[in-house]
Amino acid sequence: MNRDTDWGYLAPLLGKAFGETLQMVSVALLFAGVFGLALGIALYVTRRGNFFANRAVFTVLNVLVNFVRPIPFVIFIFAVGPATMAVVGKTIGTEAAIFPMAIMASFAFSRLVEQNLVGLDPGVVEAARAMGASRWRIIWSVLIPEALGPLILAFTFLVIGVIDMSAMAGIVGGGGLGDFAIRHGYQRFNWEVTAVAVVVIVIMVQAVQVLGNVLSRRVLRR
Amino acid sequence: MTTAAPPIVSFRDTVKTFPATAGLVRAVDGVTLDIHAGEIFGVIGYSGAGKSTLVRLINALEPVTSGAVLIDGKDITGLPESELRRVRAGIGMIFQQFNLLASRTVAGNVAYPLAVAGWPRDRRRARVAELLDFVGLADKARQFPSQLSGGQKQRVGIARALATNPRILLADEATSALDPETTQDVLDLLRRVNAELGITVVVITHEMDVVKYTCDRVAVMEDGKVVEHGDVYSVFARPQHPATRRFVGTALRDRPSPAALERLRHRHPGRIVTVAIREDGAATVDLTRALREHPIDGTVVYGGITEIAERPYGSLTLELAGDDAAITAFIEDLSRSTTVLDLGTAAAPLADPDAVGPRASAFSSGDQGGDAR
Numbered sequence: 001m002n003r004d005t006d007w008g009y010l011a012p013l014l015g016k017a018f019g020e021t022l023q024m025v026s027v028a029l030l031f032a033g034v035f036g037l038a039l040g041i042a043l044y045v046t047r048r049g050n051f052f053a054n055r056a057v058f059t060v061l062n063v064l065v066n067f068v069r070p071i072p073f074v075i076f077i078f079a080v081g082p083a084t085m086a087v088v089g090k091t092i093g094t095e096a097a098i099f100p101m102a103i104m105a106s107f108a109f110s111r112l113v114e115q116n117l118v119g120l121d122p123g124v125v126e127a128a129r130a131m132g133a134s135r136w137r138i139i140w141s142v143l144i145p146e147a148l149g150p151l152i153l154a155f156t157f158l159v160i161g162v163i164d165m166s167a168m169a170g171i172v173g174g175g176g177l178g179d180f181a182i183r184h185g186y187q188r189f190n191w192e193v194t195a196v197a198v199v200v201i202v203i204m205v206q207a208v209q210v211l212g213n214v215l216s217r218r219v220l221r222r
Numbered sequence: 223m224t225t226a227a228p229p230i231v232s233f234r235d236t237v238k239t240f241p242a243t244a245g246l247v248r249a250v251d252g253v254t255l256d257i258h259a260g261e262i263f264g265v266i267g268y269s270g271a272g273k274s275t276l277v278r279l280i281n282a283l284e285p286v287t288s289g290a291v292l293i294d295g296k297d298i299t300g301l302p303e304s305e306l307r308r309v310r311a312g313i314g315m316i317f318q319q320f321n322l323l324a325s326r327t328v329a330g331n332v333a334y335p336l337a338v339a340g341w342p343r344d345r346r347r348a349r350v351a352e353l354l355d356f357v358g359l360a361d362k363a364r365q366f367p368s369q370l371s372g373g374q375k376q377r378v379g380i381a382r383a384l385a386t387n388p389r390i391l392l393a394d395e396a397t398s399a400l401d402p403e404t405t406q407d408v409l410d411l412l413r414r415v416n417a418e419l420g421i422t423v424v425v426i427t428h429e430m431d432v433v434k435y436t437c438d439r440v441a442v443m444e445d446g447k448v449v450e451h452g453d454v455y456s457v458f459a460r461p462q463h464p465a466t467r468r469f470v471g472t473a474l475r476d477r478p479s480p481a482a483l484e485r486l487r488h489r490h491p492g493r494i495v496t497v498a499i500r501e502d503g504a505a506t507v508d509l510t511r512a513l514r515e516h517p518i519d520g521t522v523v524y525g526g527i528t529e530i531a532e533r534p535y536g537s538l539t540l541e542l543a544g545d546d547a548a549i550t551a552f553i554e555d556l557s558r559s560t561t562v563l564d565l566g567t568a569a570a571p572l573a574d575p576d577a578v579g580p581r582a583s584a585f586s587s588g589d590q591g592g593d594a595r
Binding site: 121123124126127128129130131132133134137141142145146148219 | 281283307308309310311313314315317319321322323324325326334335337338339382386392
């Protein structure tokens with residue numbers, strides 16, 4: 001362990017890195033929550049036998065999600081550079097890191113949403129249809145509320161995945177805790193700094209998981 | 223039965239096919255059937271007979287492939303989705319697995335169709351209270367479905383289905399997931415719905431007892447076709463189709479199964495006959511008279527008499543002892559007023575073509591009961 005770690009110098013940097021991580025993760029999650037949910041619902045309702053069954057749309061969405069999902073995030077962050085440039089206006093910095101995170105997280109969440117909806121009992125959807133409910137009403141008043149417990153857990157899972165992604169944001173100058181750990185810890189052979197960054201991340205993840213568990217338990221009535 | 227008004231539900235050569243791995247499955251195959259306003263109509267069939275599909279054509283949960291479905295004389299085939307929603311809103315439906323919304327309370331479930339129909343909040347609340355009172359669950363309003371028993375869940379399902387004052391209630395195997403006692407409660411409630419609210423009820427079931435207890439008229443389905451229909455007593459008292467005879471047999475168990483017949487022959491090697499008991503044929507009085515007048519002995523060895531639609535129904539199986547000519551004369555005499563099925567003797571057995579239940583062992587006499595299908 002490095003004996004003369006200068007925490008007077010590092011502490012503000014750690015605080016800044018923590019803020020950057022929070023910013024990246026929360027903005028990416030906000031985006032992914034909305035778009036991932038929409039895309040996941042689209043995947044579910046266009047499936048064969050469901051009420052907007054449409055083979056062409058389903059296939060396009062399915063292939064798109066399958067195309068993006070396996071790309072390692074370190075590569076993806078560069079690969080979408082031109083799109084990042086077009087949308088954010090730059091390819092370097094925290095904002096530039098948020099864009100690929102939001103895209104990747106949306107696709108990841110869409111699969112989780114789809115899986116949870118597929119797991120729903122189709123009987124409740126049929127019952128709502130039998131009562132004359134419109135398809136849009138069924139989406140917001142049956143599908144989402146009935147799957148809310150598992151969806152909260154899925155979102156919790158996503159939060160942790162996005163925190164993981166944020167650790168790679170340093171590559172495009174995005175900063176954050178991962179970047180802090182690499183630059184001030186790993187690259188200077190300072191295990192103490194690395195350990196502190198890891199502990200901060202672990203505490204974040206734990207807090208998120210506890211919150212997710214509590215919320216989903218409150219929603220699940222089983 | 224009223225004939226002036228058009229039938230509330232009418233199938234006209236209705237066909238519904240589903241794509242399957244090997245071509246098309248004709249789940250409903252050319253059904254023509256009328257259901258009249260105010261009756262309890264049963265559709266009975268084994269699983270896969272197409273009865274659940276048939277009922278889903280009534281509220282257009284499934285579109286027909288060809289033919290027509292008329293509700294109150296109005297053809298609903300080919301209507302756009304928005305108009306079908308209006309049709310569905312006027313038809314309540316309950317399900318085998320209840321299909322309640324787990325995320326809503328009992329009151330929330332009952333209020334759901336009212337919200338769909340656009341009722342204002344205060345009227346909704348009053349209506350929910352009224353419905354929960356009707357089904358006897360006023361004290362459960364704030365509970366969640368997971369806290370209820372199966373019978374209570376189905377009563378919530380019924381309250382929900384009745385919320386918007388539908389004229390038709392579809393019950394898809396509504397009691398199949400319930401124990402016998404709870405089944406009775408739910409069937410009583412369906413009868414009340416019919417009698418007190420005047421709602422036409424369509425009951426889908428594979429249980430003869432359900433039809434026997436609740437229905438005015440019945441249709442028997444097999445392989446997508448309605449093979450027999452009419453009022454419950456005449457369909458089941460004089461079943462024409464093998465499927466109907468099997469249902470009657472399973473409900474009553476009045477006739478020996480092939481395996482039971484095999485055991486009977488061991489104990490009673492003589493001539494065995496099964497005599498049908500009908501209200502309009504040989505009541506047991508007639509059988510008693512024939513036994514007295516012919517020089518033979520008859521011993522009851524199997525049987526059962528019950529009621530269908532509150533009228534006597536069943537059969538008795540007897541071993542007849544005496545000389546062959548006397549036995550033949552006895553059978554001829556009794557055959558004038560009822561159906562007598564000759565099952566032969568242990569040495570020369572005859573099969574019951576409509577026997578149900580466990581089959582005879584493979585080692586039994588060459589002539590094995592049961593119909594080959």
